[in-house]
Amino acid sequence: MAGFLSKLFGGAGAAKPKAPAFDPVEYEGFTITPAPEPQPGGHRIGAVIEKDGKSHHLIRADVISGRDACVDASVSKAKQMIDEQGDGIFR
Secondary structure, three states: OHHHHHHHOOOOOOOOOOOOOOOOEEEOOEEEEEOOEEEOOEEEEEEEEEEOOEEEEEEEEEEEOOHHHHHHHHHHHHHHHHHHHHHHHHO
16 A cells, blocks of 8 residues: 555656656757656647756747647747857856
8 A cells, every 4th residue: 555655656666757858969069858748738848958078958838739849849949049148058
């Protein structure tokens, strides 16, 4: 019974669902890994931008209905951010 309750309420034995991994994209010396978040009605734009051991988690309010379209939009938003801020992303 205790094992059931532990899993039910997120105890140490509870398995966390893994988000699907997406292929990283190289852009202007940065690595962009799309990380869309499932939301009601679609997926929220998200990505991890990395360079030289530093990382920035990009999350936007936009929710897009298709997962693949959201992955594309996430990469596009990350590229835009890199173009606008460069290494300033990590400040």
